[in-house]
Amino acid sequence: MGRDRSLDKLFDKYIQGQGIFKDGNALRPTYVPEVLPYRDDQMGRIGSILGPALRGTPPSNILCYGKTGTGKTVVSRYVLKQLVAKAKESKVNFPLTAHVNCRIVGTNYRVLKTLCDAIGATMADGSDVPFTGLPTDEIRSIFKKKLDSESKIMVVVLDEVDSLVKRDVNQGNDILYGLTRMNSELDRSRISIIGISNDLTFKDMLDPRVLSTLGEEEVIFAPYNAVELKGILEQRVEIAFNPGVIGDEGVINLVGALAAQEHGDARRALDLLRTAGELAERAGDERVLQNHVRDAQKVIERDAITITVKTLPMQSKAVLFAVYVLANKGQSDIFTGECFNVYSEIAKALSLDTLTQRRVSDLISELDMLGLINTTVISKGRYGRTKKIKMAVSKKQIGAILDDDSRLNKVAKEIMS
């Protein structure tokens, strides 16, 4: 088989490390850099709250607030890392730490399981605590016993705690209450908790008893402004890309500007930069240019839409499909009534239950909230009052995604005619 010359050259670049990326991980959300710019206030606050741990005094619990991509997670990780390093260096009893993402580990049991793993708590026979099967009480006491035997202070970071409470108000409160109460059941060890939330209103859902202990200290994370975003990007570019790949100052400015529109979301900015880099790499370009960034934004947005549409319940898909069909007929003004009629046909063709118009009206509102369509309530005077519906994303894309669904695909043709 003959060798493809351009591929050959492309692969060479990887072998010689001459590609776009030097270390793409530096652009991932989990990366903790050596230096964290612009968050001195927050680091100082958290540091001074946790500081007493070095003298063996249990620190207060902390709640961190701020929108997505404002550095809450990375700051807490960073401070804990430094704290442990300092303690080891000074030969004092160093604290234990654990980081739990509550959006992923959503139940009491699994939170405890994560904590057990973090401190190496095991079953009586020395094997790991099982994923499931134990009564929650038992895993709780295993954890307690092990922690107490360590005579240490443990700092637990509960990332995205709000999702815990949102999923199940009662259970969420139980978990938090159980953790905060544990201190009174421990003899030689202490737990302190750092809760991270991007929802300010989440405090309202907390049980007052939980709130009073958990919210002893609060740290607010303001969004990054455009200048700060630029600084962060420059720092990461150094680590992530090979020299000269981002030659153009405009690239960073553009990424910063686009992310600043999204309330200064640093995660978004880094994501954008990474995707732009990947696009450049895939295209075989040697440098990342502004058009790669623009393309990257489109790719990210398109992926987000694809995921929302694909994960839609079947009924909602049918409603969306109805809007799509009407929009494809060249109508720009679609009203609830027509939409419902078309939906009914689709539902019949799909042998789906036909929902009532009232329910469909709610589904339409949901699609609106997801940003897939736009609706406005208007009055047609004599001819009633209704919602005017418009597609909010490109017809082509929606068409392609819905066409991908085998069930919809089958009925698509007969409906469209």
Added chain:
DNA sequence: CCTCCACCGGAACGTGAGGAGT
């Protein structure tokens, strides 16, 4: 100025699935 359309959107209720408690 009044009417009256075609729907909006709140409220209360029904149902089946799934989890916790016992």
Added chain:
DNA sequence: ACTCCTCACGTTCCGGTGGAGG
């Protein structure tokens, strides 16, 4: 194995309404 709760998803019922046409 059993009941009891809770929740998501739907339904039924209904009062409310902006403005074109009379």
